[in-house]
Amino acid sequence: MALFFSKSRKLIYLKPKMGFLGSHFVHHHHTLISPNLKHPLRILGFYPPHFAFRRFESTKAEIQLNHMQNIDNNSQVLNFPGGKVKFTSHLNFIPETREERVHCYRVLDDDGYPVTSNFVQIDKEVALKMYTDMITLQTMDTIFYEAQRQGRISFYVTTLGEEAINIASAAALRMDDFIFPQYREPGVLLWRGFTIQEFANQLFGNKGDYGKGRQMPIHYGSNKHNYITVASTVATQLPHAVGAAYALKMDAKDACTIVYFGDGGSSTGDFHAALNFAAVLDAPVIFFCRNNGFAISTPVSDQFRSDGVVTRGEAYGIRSIRVDGNDALAVFTAVHEARKMAINEHKPVLIEALTYRAGHHSTSDDSTKYRPANEIEWWRTERDPVTRFRKWIEKEGWWSSQAESELRTSLRKQVLEAIQVAEKTEKPPIKDVFTDVYDVPPANLQEQETFTRETIRRHPQDYPTDVPI
């Protein structure tokens, strides 16, 4: 297809007769669809009275074309494919930011007092499980982190500062909903019943690990709990969650998917592809962004120029909300409502939870090298999500100092015992390195297995004794 201007400045459009690859052209004159000021023809100084754009010969294209030609002159509305658009004579560029940043929904103030009654009520039993799981998460983080420092495990990532996000979002979901985690959401798995021993088995890569010791520590996963295994590659879980959500919709399941990611993850191509697919497919997926201020050492000021991540929802036609990620009741309410919209209306929803990564990125990081120690301290003391939730349950009369110290003592014991058991449990056998990918292992894999076994036979002293051969 080619476009030319005739002497009368009418746009002439050469239509390939045999479809878009054809070489035989015929001339057509078409009615003007008044281009807006951004149109290249205007930039060139042309004001063609007639303009049309036709792609292929198809019934669909024909219908679209008819729509485009149907301008309602009275109301100055363009019937554009996808919906009507009003014309304007104002040369208004949409500003890059709003005058005011998107507000952040919260329920509890820093002292644990509800500032609104506009939230989903939770009963005592749920509240106490939420609090217990937050403390369990904290205790696991403290002790497993130490175990890494002692060289007993190779790597660890804490969830410090993001306990409310983990536990409250999990509490607002149902077991049939599928979880697509990044790596800082073990609390969701904990909420679903994954035991401290199961966490320890994965960290130590022993034969109790469902990944058979083939992954780095913290790459948890559990079929039983609808928790898709963590992938190191940032944000690859986003398109997966959309596909799974679409499948749930097709199967008319009363369930949705939720996908967690960080502010860093929102800069990947996968994020954008996932949001767009979810919007056009009406997939029941909750996009949960933990905006914790940093992607390792990259602060959000270097991550994006937009008002965080929440504003991106609108760009893709997705409902979105910003919540205080350190307020368990706000997180619970937002996810609870988002789940209803996702399932009942088949709508994706984007939640941006503002929080702070109060620990280092991982055991391979020292965050004091790129952010002030007093900033970390302020978030740990003044804005700690666990303390805030504790103040609320205490005000409700559901918790006491005695219950607190009993819980902490018991959990510490449980985590230490789990480590001892995990450490003593033997590793998965060597053969597991070579299984589970191919039904029949290809020749090169068989060669590698033979080579590994021969090498171990020749140098037994260089191989761990707790890996069965």
Ligand SMILES: Cc1ncc(C[n+]2csc(CCOP(=O)(O)OP(=O)(O)O)c2C)c(N)n1
């Ligand atoms: C595709 C990809 N790029 C880079 C990395 C290295 N990497 C691991 S974690 C991380 C930061 C991610 O930050 P964010 O998404 O904000 O999550 P947070 O760690 O803050 O929870 C990066 C860049 C990776 N694992 N995968």
